[in-house]
Amino acid sequence: MQVAGLAKHYPIRRGLVLSRTVGQVRAVDGLSFELFRGETLALVGESGCGKSTTARLVLRLIDPTAGTVRFEGADITNLRGDAMRRLRRRMQIVFQDPFASLNPRMTVAEILEEPLIVHGIGDGAARRARMAELLGLVGLAPYHAGRYPHEFSGGQRQRIGIARALAVEPALVVCDEPVSALDVSIQAQVVNLLKDLQARLGLSYLFIAHDLAVVKHVADRVAVMYLGRIVEIGPKDAVFANPRHPYTRVLLAAIPRPDPHRKLARSAAPGDPGGDMPSPANVPPGCRFHTRCPFAIDRCRTEDPALHDIEPGHFSACHLAEDLPPMAAMEAAQAATPAAARRLALYADRRAAQQVAG
Amino acid sequence: MADLLQIDGLRTVFRSPSGDVPAVDGVSLSVARGKTLGIVGESGCGKSMLSLSVMRLVPSPGRVAAGRVVFDSQDLLALAPRAMRAVRGNRIGMIFQEPMTSLNPVFTVGDQITEAMRAHDPGASEAALRARGVAALDRVRIPGAARRFDDYPHQMSGGMRQRVMIAMALSCDPDLLIADEPTTALDVTVQAQILDLLRDLQAQSGMAIILITHDLGVVAEMADEVAVMYAGRVVERASGTAIFDDPQHPYTLGLLGSIPRIEETRSRLLAIEGSVPAPFALPEGCRFHPRCVFAAPACTRVDPPLRGLGADHQAACIRAPVEDLAA
Numbered sequence A: 001m002q003v004a005g006l007a008k009h010y011p012i013r014r015g016l017v018l019s020r021t022v023g024q025v026r027a028v029d030g031l032s033f034e035l036f037r038g039e040t041l042a043l044v045g046e047s048g049c050g051k052s053t054t055a056r057l058v059l060r061l062i063d064p065t066a067g068t069v070r071f072e073g074a075d076i077t078n079l080r081g082d083a084m085r086r087l088r089r090r091m092q093i094v095f096q097d098p099f100a101s102l103n104p105r106m107t108v109a110e111i112l113e114e115p116l117i118v119h120g121i122g123d124g125a126a127r128r129a130r131m132a133e134l135l136g137l138v139g140l141a142p143y144h145a146g147r148y149p150h151e152f153s154g155g156q157r158q159r160i161g162i163a164r165a166l167a168v169e170p171a172l173v174v175c176d177e178p179v180s181a182l183d184v185s186i187q188a189q190v191v192n193l194l195k196d197l198q199a200r201l202g203l204s205y206l207f208i209a210h211d212l213a214v215v216k217h218v219a220d221r222v223a224v225m226y227l228g229r230i231v232e233i234g235p236k237d238a239v240f241a242n243p244r245h246p247y248t249r250v251l252l253a254a255i256p257r258p259d260p261h262r263k264l265a266r267s268a269a270p271g272d273p274g275g276d277m278p279s280p281a282n283v284p285p286g287c288r289f290h291t292r293c294p295f296a297i298d299r300c301r302t303e304d305p306a307l308h309d310i311e312p313g314h315f316s317a318c319h320l321a322e323d324l325p326p327m328a329a330m331e332a333a334q335a336a337t338p339a340a341a342r343r344l345a346l347y348a349d350r351r352a353a354q355q356v357a358g
Numbered sequence B: 001m002a003d004l005l006q007i008d009g010l011r012t013v014f015r016s017p018s019g020d021v022p023a024v025d026g027v028s029l030s031v032a033r034g035k036t037l038g039i040v041g042e043s044g045c046g047k048s049m050l051s052l053s054v055m056r057l058v059p060s061p062g063r064v065a066a067g068r069v070v071f072d073s074q075d076l077l078a079l080a081p082r083a084m085r086a087v088r089g090n091r092i093g094m095i096f097q098e099p100m101t102s103l104n105p106v107f108t109v110g111d112q113i114t115e116a117m118r119a120h121d122p123g124a125s126e127a128a129l130r131a132r133g134v135a136a137l138d139r140v141r142i143p144g145a146a147r148r149f150d151d152y153p154h155q156m157s158g159g160m161r162q163r164v165m166i167a168m169a170l171s172c173d174p175d176l177l178i179a180d181e182p183t184t185a186l187d188v189t190v191q192a193q194i195l196d197l198l199r200d201l202q203a204q205s206g207m208a209i210i211l212i213t214h215d216l217g218v219v220a221e222m223a224d225e226v227a228v229m230y231a232g233r234v235v236e237r238a239s240g241t242a243i244f245d246d247p248q249h250p251y252t253l254g255l256l257g258s259i260p261r262i263e264e265t266r267s268r269l270l271a272i273e274g275s276v277p278a279p280f281a282l283p284e285g286c287r288f289h290p291r292c293v294f295a296a297p298a299c300t301r302v303d304p305p306l307r308g309l310g311a312d313h314q315a316a317c318i319r320a321p322v323e324d325l326a327a
Helices: A051-058 A081-088 A108-118 A124-137 A142-146 A154-166 A184-201 A212-218 A236-241 A246-254 A260-268 A298-302 A338-357 B047-055 B081-087 B109-120 B126-139 B158-170 B188-205 B216-222 B250-258
Strands: A002-014 A020-034 A040-044 A066-071 A091-094 A172-176 A204-209 A221-226 A229-235 A308-311 A314-316 B005-016 B019-031 B036-040 B062-071 B092-095 B176-180 B208-213 B225-230 B233-239
Touching: A002 A051, A020 A051, A020 A066, A020 A229, A040 A051, A040 A212, A051 A172, A051 A204, A081 A091, A091 A154, A108 A124, A108 A142, A108 A154, A124 A142, A124 A154, A154 A184, A184 A212, A184 B250, A204 A212, A212 A236, A221 A236, A221 A246, A229 A236, A229 A246, A246 B188, A338 B250, B005 B047, B019 B036, B019 B047, B019 B062, B019 B208, B019 B225, B019 B233, B036 B047, B036 B216, B047 B062, B047 B092, B047 B176, B047 B208, B092 B158, B109 B126, B109 B158, B126 B158, B158 B188, B176 B188, B188 B216, B208 B216, B225 B250, B233 B250
Parallel strands: A040 A204, A040 A221, A091 A172, A172 A204, B036 B208, B036 B225, B092 B176, B176 B208
Antiparallel strands: A002 A020, A002 A066, A221 A229, A229 A314, A308 A314, B005 B019, B005 B062, B225 B233
């Protein structure tokens, strides 16, 4: 999939009778990226940065104001009718809220069968076989098929949502915050499941998240969004170990780490100067991030920086990308104490043994 | 010095056709002045019900069935409703997870901040109340506090609204602040700002904080003492460092293994199989045993009490420390 110059602007209208447009909300504003077959590209950013709008644009659930989306070599930006419907089989979505995204009046069997019926796949017997297969794929049992969503926990519901997305054998699955509504222990189960499914089925994921730690575990490449633009994109390890945009650094520094010894170090570290993201209806001139950037210089206030490469595959939209000081705080990786490490290793061994036995 | 708040054998139950269902089941905890107690657990472990029990705000058909909650040497559970109202808000403040739904959308934030001040101090003039309200907003670092005083909640971002909630909770200088998932609905950068703010305010005022969260990262940054809860019980208690450096209970280990860490290269998360049991279908013996990788036959029979494993460190597990099992 290739996305070029994608934009979605929403007009702001005033006046009930004589409505006129008084401004634009630039939800997504000139976005370009590529998603390769079998990889996971994570889109990260805070609420309002346009990542969910991007997901909907890419899936053609809404129409872009500008730009093109190419999927498997063909331009899909203006597809209509039958061609669009055939395309929908190839791209599916998993939603954030497993409580709101499943119809409470349908059984799991009906939920999983619906996409197959819509796309005219198989007859009754073939669909039933496919349903059993799907349930097995996401770690649910065949007898779950007759149950309703309310009978399941959040993690199990998310498994149903994943099974539904996989029913029509898509090549691309957009995961819109698939684990952020789940408890930590359940998050881990679902993250592991998504990784296993990708390995087995060769899926590509566009993974939308605000949690960088989760992203670190699932993504191959990471794109950081701020106010409708990508400000940094690159291989996961490059972005995390050597972030070349001040916003990426602010995000990384803000994550609370499960390491009590870091407590004092963090409050002393220079981080976010504070403040919220400006409204996308009122984008600052120059670099969008300059109002919060600790490194901002005069040039940043007037000249909008373009994405440029720092090293192969790693791009940043910052005038000072090459000159940012090395990020020391990140390298101070916490070493678990011997006692904790030993017990966690024992835990891992036991789990592995149980899974083999089970 | 006695602890500011001491919870002893607290049991909160909900009436149901098939008998009382325990949400909190025999929890004992304490927190000292100027300290932060972190309560960690997943949804349904009873951590929110515990804090509502302390405030005596358990919704019907729930009730506190047993135990004592001693706050500054008076038993809150024995107080008359009127005396309890004087404690609530005045001496114990509380903030909730959802800054969107905890504020009334049809009143300005100024109205809502001064409402509690007015209730606790009926004689104060409007001008004095306004000055105190603006000062309260200023204290939680809301830029342009005097101007923001007349804003409605929808005019503010999530982080600003949570600051307003904190300002309201702190407006009467409470001795104890109960913060129930105060940053869960916020973005990470805003979360970091709010946690910083809480730390600074605590350093200034010496208040105690009970911080309820599911996020071990937040606990590591904030808590002096930690209690891990599972299915209505405290399964491990330790200092904020020992819970990470010397975790004992298998559930704590599972939680630590489940969190994705930014520093780590390990690609697979440990996870805990299964999910939290419902309070009306608790397993026999240890409540964690169906999900526990270290479970032994005895775990299905014995409901383990908290026992000491080192100084100020307790865990409710007959198999801890788990490395002894390997030998």
